[in-house]
Amino acid sequence: MTELLSNYLGGRWQAGSGAGTPLFDPVLGTELVRVDATGLDLPGGFAFARGQGGRALRALGYRQRGELLAAVAKVLQANRDAYYEISTANSGTTRADTGIDVDGAIYTLGTYARLAAGLPDGRFLPDGEALPLAKDGSFATRHVQVPADGLALFINAFNFPSWGLWEKAAPALLSGVPVVVKPATATAWLTQRMVKDVVDAGVLPAGALSIVCGGSAGLLDALAPQDVLSFTGSAETAAILRGHPAVTRHSVRVNVEADSVNSALLMPDAAPGTPAFDLFVKELAREMTQKSGQKCTAIRRAFVPAAHYGAVAQAVGARLAKTVVGNPRNEAVRMGSLVSRAQLAAVREGMDALRGAAQVLHDGAAVALVDADPGIACCVGPTLFGLATPEAVRAGSVVHEVEVFGPAATLLPYADLPQAVAQVARGQGSLVASLYGDDAPLLARTALQLAPLHGRVHVVSPACAATHTGHGNVMPQSLHGGPGRAGGGAELGGLRALDFYHRRVAIQGAPETLNAL
Numbered sequence: 218m219t220e221l222l223s224n225y226l227g228g229r230w231q232a233g234s235g236a237g238t239p240l241f242d243p244v245l246g247t248e249l250v251r252v253d254a255t256g257l258d259l260p261g262g263f264a265f266a267r268g269q270g271g272r273a274l275r276a277l278g279y280r281q282r283g284e285l286l287a288a289v290a291k292v293l294q295a296n297r298d299a300y301y302e303i304s305t306a307n308s309g310t311t312r313a314d315t316g317i318d319v320d321g322a323i324y325t326l327g328t329y330a331r332l333a334a335g336l337p338d339g340r341f342l343p344d345g346e347a348l349p350l351a352k353d354g355s356f357a358t359r360h361v362q363v364p365a366d367g368l369a370l371f372i373n374a375f376n377f378p379s380w381g382l383w384e385k386a387a388p389a390l391l392s393g394v395p396v397v398v399k400p401a402t403a404t405a406w407l408t409q410r411m412v413k414d415v416v417d418a419g420v421l422p423a424g425a426l427s428i429v430c431g432g433s434a435g436l437l438d439a440l441a442p443q444d445v446l447s448f449t450g451s452a453e454t455a456a457i458l459r460g461h462p463a464v465t466r467h468s469v470r471v472n473v474e475a476d477s478v479n480s481a482l483l484m485p486d487a488a489p490g491t492p493a494f495d496l497f498v499k500e501l502a503r504e505m506t507q508k509s510g511q512k513c514t515a516i517r518r519a520f521v522p523a524a525h526y527g528a529v530a531q532a533v534g535a536r537l538a539k540t541v542v543g544n545p546r547n548e549a550v551r552m553g554s555l556v557s558r559a560q561l562a563a564v565r566e567g568m569d570a571l572r573g574a575a576q577v578l579h580d581g582a583a584v585a586l587v588d589a590d591p592g593i594a595c596c597v598g599p600t601l602f603g604l605a606t607p608e609a610v611r612a613g614s615v616v617h618e619v620e621v622f623g624p625a626a627t628l629l630p631y632a633d634l635p636q637a638v639a640q641v642a643r644g645q646g647s648l649v650a651s652l653y654g655d656d657a658p659l660l661a662r663t664a665l666q667l668a669p670l671h672g673r674v675h676v677v678s679p680a681c682a683a684t685h686t687g688h689g690n691v692m693p694q695s696l697h698g699g700p701g702r703a704g705g706g707a708e709l710g711g712l713r714a715l716d717f718y719h720r721r722v723a724i725q726g727a728p729e730t731l732n733a734l
């Protein structure tokens with residue numbers, strides 16, 4: 218039997234009482250560890266987090282809590298090698314793809330630690346000036362933001378076991394709100410190990426950080442009115458969580474990052490041979506293959522002027538053909554595996570749906586794997602689909618609706634820019650759209666047209682060719698989230714992330730009282 222990982226709840230390590238769910242190496246097929254949460258006292262553990270953890274965090278000011286984040290980042294940095302090994306074993310990632318998850322987390326923690334230095338060192342965040350409510354000025358109202366008096370429960374997705382925890386925990390802990398994380402079971406090992414290292418290092422107050430691995434049973438029932446819930450995963454699960462009796466009864470604040478059929482748009486001026494064209498091709502191929510396409514922000518629909526459809530297909534196909542797929546332990550390999558057999562089946566099913574609705578411009582189905590057994594490894598080659606005409610793009614629905622959470626995208630020609638913008642909107646709300654061109658006024662106008670349906674619009678022109686941060690790369694300084702299908706959530710965006718973990722309150726009184734806050 219493999220090791221059963223413990224949960225950290227109520228200020229102590231506790232093993233579940235069940236046999237556990239095994240976690241696998243998706244490349245070799247071997248069992249790695251097991252996780253289980255059966256029999257845990259969740260209400261007791263949550264009460265400990267709110268009481269001990271929350272009180273201890275809120276006894277500190279924002280700047281001191283920023284120092285805690287810096288200390289957490291230091292612990293993670295010191296154990297980074299172990300995280301790379303776990304990620305390769307449990308997520309099948311290459312070193313570069315592990316870096317996005319692990320180093321992205323450390324960078325995000327460091328960013329929030331630095332942002333904390335600019336915050337007031339008090340117990341609340343001011344929100345505007347006091348406004349008089351009496352003609353003689355003897356009575357006024359002042360708005361402040363106070364940390365939520367509960368805990369933050371994170372229910373996370375399988376694709377970012379490291380970043381998915383810390384991008385949420387950094388603003389929560391900085392706000393003074395204790396964290397309970399329930400990682401996705403398939404890749405829970407890395408999250409558990411990171412929490413273990415931070416707990417063992419003793420850098421956070423008891424109860425500030427807890428982890429429950431394995432099943433989700435009972436987690437939502439343990440929520441109380443001041444708690445917040447942040448979820449990343451499928452739209453179906455999001456709907457279940459939103460409708461959970463404890464969430465509706467207590468009006469628990471919920472943030473959802475769900476699935477998204479993100480777009481990239483090659484602008485009409487970006488003809489073959491221009492720098493913007495090359496930037497588009499490079500980014501599309503990179504987005505399809507990075508983390509084997511398992512990024513919520515990855516480009517799924519690529520819109521191009523109809524006249525350039527063939528040239529784009531050829532250029533992207535040439536790049537994809539060079540992608541070496543297989544065992545990430547082999548240095549020649551550029552794209553590792555999907556995280557599990559379940560994901561492999563889901564991706565194949567999604568690709569079959571696209572195959573039935575579109576042409577295959579570059580087929581990854583028959584790719585030869587390096588150092589990996591095709592009967593065992595959850596590897597799949599990158600596949601570019603396409604619809605040949607703008608009319609087919611307008612008539613089609615599958616390509617605008619199906620999110621294949623793997624290395625796949627669809628090339629979609631447009632006749633004119635208004636038509637392209639209208640087709641992008643058929644994603645029903647996405648995390649990100651990117652534009653590639655060299656006409657700044659047109660780029661700006663188009664960005665604003667796409668803005669209402671996106672959390673982020675990423676505009677690439679030759680002026681920022683070497684410095685732009687990437688279509689799918691989520692930077693802590695920029696908002697992450699999107700309307701509609703993308704879940705309606707908002708994370709990161711620098712200090713804006715703190716809003717979710719605070720309550721805005723109006724305090725009314727005499728000016729001397731308000732000044733004494």
Ligand code: NAP
Nearest residue numbers: 372373374400401402431433450451454474475476477513
């Ligand atoms: P999922 O099934 O919804 O699982 C997500 C998380 O919810 C896991 O921790 C899962 O636990 C848990 N869960 C499942 N059913 C639950 C329930 N009834 N009550 C409480 N928790 C429950 O999602 P998935 O299919 O694994 O994840 C892939 C999806 O996530 C993709 O569609 C992708 O677009 C989306 N995603 C979005 C973002 C973003 O930022 N917008 C980022 C990454 C992924 P178990 O693992 O134990 O089942």
